[in-house]
Amino acid sequence: MILHDIYTIIAEPSRRRILDCLLRSDATVKDLTEELGLSQPLISSHLRLLRESGLVRVQADAQRRIYSLDASPLTGVDDWLSTYRAKWNQHVDRLEEHLDRQKRIKKENLQ
Amino acid sequence: MILHDIYTIIAEPSRRRILDCLLRSDATVKDLTEELGLSQPLISSHLRLLRESGLVRVQADAQRRIYSLDASPLTGVDDWLSTYRAKWNQHVDRLEEHLDRQKRIKKENLQ
DNA sequence: AACTAGTATAAATAATCGTTTATATAAATA
């Protein structure tokens, strides 16, 4: 078996939808199949990967399995992203500067 | 051909390494092959996807192609992550509470 | 005890993707 890193885990749209569901509230496998309109085995296989990557926890309730979110493994992604945050802020800053300049020019032309 | 969303783009380790390189400084294809130890066609094919997703820009310089980073498409990922940030902060908070309690108990035992 | 509900897993498949090899293009150099 292959160890999945967190980036490939969240690359899958259905898995992100599962996480988004669990962010709102804990849910059983059946809950998730109904909310997302995916087959039970598919949900289960995604949940397995999410479990192995530490993003979800399971708690047994009779036949049911109640899944809940543990977002902490996402901090790694957040750390990686934070290096880039400065960059796109530069972009936004430059855009704002540009708009300010435009505004100033417009004003000057009106005088 | 298939449209790649930003999550699958950054799921690939080599592509993240390319982005990390470009974060430090602009680079030609050759620069990247030497820095990352990957074949030229492989670098080029990764760069193509990065270009298509808007994460990099190209500028021609004779035969060379100078690639530079545009981090702004990553804001989408950042927005998605921000929903989860509150969650893992809860975890950290609980951990801190726990440690504080431990400390307090230790102190009380020493008195 | 038979049946139903909820879930996991194994096998099979189809599609996708990373990687290599080979080739084409375009600009610079000799």
Next chain:
DNA sequence: TATTTATATAAACGATTATTTATACTAGTT
């Protein structure tokens, strides 16, 4: 003009992965 340098791309291959189908297991329910 022939050669070299830098890059892109197409074809081929192997590996991985998402998804379906079928099945097994476990805990209630009748």
